[in-house]
Amino acid sequence: KDIVLACPMNMFPQTEPNKTPQEIWEDFSLSFTPAVREVVEFAKHIPGFSALSENDQVTLLKAGTFEVLMVRFASLFNVKEQTVTFISGTTYSLEALKGMGMGGLLDTMFEFSEKLNSLELTAEELGLFTAVVLVSADRSGIENLNSVELLQESLIRVLRALVSKSNPCDASRFTKLLLKMPDLRTLNNMHSEKLLSFRID
């Protein structure tokens, strides 16, 4: 049976038939590792993040890496053309990806990307929003909840000031942006279920 890991972070979604499931999984791991490392580097540059306990840093990164990557790579989802460009540079049609078994998750990713892109965030706003997403105090397993909450609150304050400053006439823009966070959580859960199904298969 062919194994297809049609993830935009996978360099080789359509695998060679002679590869073992273990080899396919290892190739996939090598494909997404640089992106994960970049998320860690990003986290290190969030003021205050490195002051959190190492365990809390790891917990936040483990729980939030997918969401950070989703925000970062939302532009890979071309809603108008109904295509996704993978990190390999190859562009796949939505139809082809659905044929690879990526139906429901992909539709929700497109929907999220469209909503996020419609806010037309500046690079600075997007970076701060990503920091807020990563420093989420409600992730399970946080040891020093107070420290994470304080950091998240300060990041949200700065984000609110920044968003208000760039669009003073649109008071709802900040609210709309924060409402993307539950959408990301839903996507994260769907993605986790997908990953688990591959492992079980």
Add this chain to the structure above:
Amino acid sequence: FSDPASNLGLEDIIRKALMGNLEERPE
């Protein structure tokens, strides 16, 4: 419901990347 992040080996990648920073930090 097992942990997909562990399945991906994500914790290992994250810990190594975080430690990389400590090694590079000037004394």
